Amino acid sequence: xxxxxxxxxxxxxxxxxxxxxxxxxxxxxxxxxxxxxxxxxxxxxxxxxxxxxxxxxxxxxxxxxxxxxxxxxxxxxxxxxxxxxxxxxxxxxxxxxxxxxxxxxxxxxxxxxxxxxxxxxxxxxxxxxxxxxxxxxxxxxxxxxxxxxxxxxxxxxxxxxxxxxxxxxxxxxxxxxxxxxxxxxxxxxxxxxxxxxxxxxxxxxxxxxxxxxxxxxxxxxxxxxxxxxxxxxxxxxxxxxxxxxxxxxxxxxxxxxxxxxxxxxxxxxxxxxxxxxxxxxx
Numbered sequence: 001x002x003x004x005x006x007x008x009x010x011x012x013x014x015x016x017x018x019x020x021x022x023x024x025x026x027x028x029x030x031x032x033x034x035x036x037x038x039x040x041x042x043x044x045x046x047x048x049x050x051x052x053x054x055x056x057x058x059x060x061x062x063x064x065x066x067x068x069x070x071x072x073x074x075x076x077x078x079x080x081x082x083x084x085x086x087x088x089x090x091x092x093x094x095x096x097x098x099x100x101x102x103x104x105x106x107x108x109x110x111x112x113x114x115x116x117x118x119x120x121x122x123x124x125x126x127x128x129x130x131x132x133x134x135x136x137x138x139x140x141x142x143x144x145x146x147x148x149x150x151x152x153x154x155x156x157x158x159x160x161x162x163x164x165x166x167x168x169x170x171x172x173x174x175x176x177x178x179x180x181x182x183x184x185x186x187x188x189x190x191x192x193x194x195x196x197x198x199x200x201x202x203x204x205x206x207x208x209x210x211x212x213x214x215x216x217x218x219x220x221x222x223x224x225x226x227x228x229x230x231x232x233x234x235x236x237x238x239x240x241x242x243x244x245x246x247x248x249x250x251x252x253x254x255x256x257x258x259x260x261x262x263x264x265x266x267x268x269x270x271x272x273x274x275x276x277x278x279x280x281x282x
Contacts, residue, residue: 008044011036015055019043022059023079026072027153028208028238029229042078077156082225086122086166087173089224091274092253093130096220099251099279100134103219104144106249111135111146111219116242117226121161121192121202122170124150127222128196129182149215151205158202164192210241217247227258235259243267246280253277
């Protein structure tokens, strides 16, 4: 049953502040006043499903014991899964394509890419298809190997990503040739072809625990539409950690407007007004 905002119990200022604190503390995500209705809807739907009527009572439940931990992980999926599409930002993907061409020209070593905050996998598979196309058009001899890692905090989103099955509307920006080449019709949906899925690995990762990730020496780190949910000081911490994972000459792609007046001594910005990217100095 879908619960409308009007049907849901009122989320008081104190309850809102309490939930803001735990979400930011555990996930790093900032929920300003304009997202109060979003939080109210997410909480009320889940509360009705498991029999809670009070926001603070539900809050105490998710903070207590093993059952609370399990429930918290269920709630994470409601709070973090966002709908996206393949090749959502053409300008950014164009930068990545040009960058990969140069990397292949300069070296024949395997390529490694990371899609940060990958949600249900469209971004990760887009990078995989783009990389496969660049390699096929750039090498006449033995194809260069490559791998893409997609990370997200939502187990539900990652489960969907691993299946690689999507509604037609998610493919609106996919070129017809690529759609015919890399997707297989499955009933009224489309599944990413096995050859692309074999190049992709999905892992669960909280951005507040980036230091635990073993990923390093990356050719591309793609982190778009993720940082907007964090406070400015935390965004800088995340981006500094990501920058440290780049290989010399590697590219970091961010969302326009997500980082303002940010700089790093080892990185320089790629010229362009339609996308935000940095290259690590060799």
